[in-house]
Amino acid sequence: MEMDAATLVDKYVMNTYGRAPITFVQGQGTQLWDSQGNQYTDFLAGIAVVNLGHAHPEVTEAVCEQAARLVHVSNLYYTEPQARVAELLVENSFADKVFFCNSGAEANEGALKLARLWGKNKMKGAFTIITMERSFHGRTLGTLSATGQDKIQKGYDPLVPRFKHVPYGDLEAVKAVWDDNVCAVLVEPVLGEGGVVVPPDGYLPGLRELCDSHGALLMFDEVQTGLGRTGKLFAHEHFGVKPHVMTLAKALANGLPAGAVLADVEAAEMFGPGSHATTFGAGPVVMAAAGVVLENLVNGGLVEHAEATGYYFKAQLEGLAAKYPKVVTQVRGLGLLLGLALNMAAGPLVVRLREMGYIVGAAQDTVIRFAPPLVVTQGDIDGLVAALDQALAEI
Numbered sequence: 001m002e003m004d005a006a007t008l009v010d011k012y013v014m015n016t017y018g019r020a021p022i023t024f025v026q027g028q029g030t031q032l033w034d035s036q037g038n039q040y041t042d043f044l045a046g047i048a049v050v051n052l053g054h055a056h057p058e059v060t061e062a063v064c065e066q067a068a069r070l071v072h073v074s075n076l077y078y079t080e081p082q083a084r085v086a087e088l089l090v091e092n093s094f095a096d097k098v099f100f101c102n103s104g105a106e107a108n109e110g111a112l113k114l115a116r117l118w119g120k121n122k123m124k125g126a127f128t129i130i131t132m133e134r135s136f137h138g139r140t141l142g143t144l145s146a147t148g149q150d151k152i153q154k155g156y157d158p159l160v161p162r163f164k165h166v167p168y169g170d171l172e173a174v175k176a177v178w179d180d181n182v183c184a185v186l187v188e189p190v191l192g193e194g195g196v197v198v199p200p201d202g203y204l205p206g207l208r209e210l211c212d213s214h215g216a217l218l219m220f221d222e223v224q225t226g227l228g229r230t231g232k233l234f235a236h237e238h239f240g241v242k243p244h245v246m247t248l249a250k251a252l253a254n255g256l257p258a259g260a261v262l263a264d265v266e267a268a269e270m271f272g273p274g275s276h277a278t279t280f281g282a283g284p285v286v287m288a289a290a291g292v293v294l295e296n297l298v299n300g301g302l303v304e305h306a307e308a309t310g311y312y313f314k315a316q317l318e319g320l321a322a323k324y325p326k327v328v329t330q331v332r333g334l335g336l337l338l339g340l341a342l343n344m345a346a347g348p349l350v351v352r353l354r355e356m357g358y359i360v361g362a363a364q365d366t367v368i369r370f371a372p373p374l375v376v377t378q379g380d381i382d383g384l385v386a387a388l389d390q391a392l393a394e395i
């Protein structure tokens with residue numbers, strides 16, 4: 001490799017990402033190092049993925065041990081790591097069954113297929129699925145059709161038909177478009193890509209009531225909000241409501257590709273042998289990592305840590321909002337999924353923070369998104385807040 005990684009990637013990889021000019025070579029906990037030896041504190045964790053932190057020793061050990069033992073045999077046979085993760089997910093959620101796949105889009109694609117079968121088998125062929133404006137559900141043709149953002153759909157029409165998009169957080173808007181053809185509602189309990197938006201209290205319980213009264217499925221996309229991110233194991237726990245179906249991915253295997261569709265017993269029965277499948281889903285190595293992730297979340301106190309540090313972080317950001325009222329319009333979010341809404345483009349601040357050694361993201365054009373590894377410390381937060389204070393003062 002004579003050229004550096006950035007030159008080679010720009011030359012040989014399709015141009016679908018706006019990449020920052022950094023080549024990361026190593027991580028440890030919340031810390032990252034680039035090829036020039038610069039050190040950064042990671043407040044994005046991939047994009048809400050590396051919840052246990054980079055190079056978590058238990059994950060590394062489980063992955064290496066499993067890779068040396070057995071990597072792949074397909075889903076035509078049973079494997080032990082898959083069994084353990086399925087048990088942990090079901091025992092700690094509303095669900096009775098899980099289907100494993102490899103990404104968030106694939107998990108949502110599975111949920112959409114399940115909803116289609118539900119409509120056919122239980123609702124006289126109903127097949128409309130209600131989703132939300134500004135939602136994000138993935139980049140497959142089905143999930144981008146479900147997604148409520150023109151920029152994600154642009155150029156890919158004709159889209160998969162029969163999605164109805166309504167404003168997020170507005171129960172009346174859902175009621176207004178409801179007809180006999182609706183078989184499911186798919187919604188993020190907190191909007192992630194759509195700008196870190198927490199819905200009003202009665203919204204999700206209201207959706208559940210509405211779905212139950214019509215016999216339709218309520219499906220939560222917890223790809224970004226699930227697995228401790230918001231200070232609860234699943235974000236819907238904040239709202240005292242359960243879905244019929246829930247999708248997970250991102251943090252499930254701390255950076256290895258894993259996704260899951262969880263469902264209650266009635267919804268889960270829609271799938272039978274041959275009706276849905278994937279070659280790689282729940283492979284032993286990925287599931288070995290997922291087992292460690294779930295053990296740390298469920299039995300290791302990581303969710304409680306995320307909740308406590310999330311409160312602390314939000315209070316610090318609110319302090320900055322009070323100090324810079326002309327720039328910061330709102331602090332939003334739950335746990336360690338937080339957004340700083342600005343009355344200017346977020347991009348320049350994201351770049352400035354990176355120059356100061358902090359990796360953060362943007363959600364929509366004017367919101368800085370923070371989604372650090374859940375192991376983030378108050379010291380990490382104090383450092384970020386001091387840097388942000390300086391960057392805001394410079395504006």
Ligand SMILES: Cc1ncc(COP(=O)(O)O)c(C=O)c1O
Pocket residue numbers: 047103104105106108136137138139188192193221222223224225249250
């Ligand atoms: C809420 C939500 N759903 C689905 C996805 C798609 O996940 P993936 O990129 O793993 O396909 C994302 C990714 O950002 C997401 O935030």
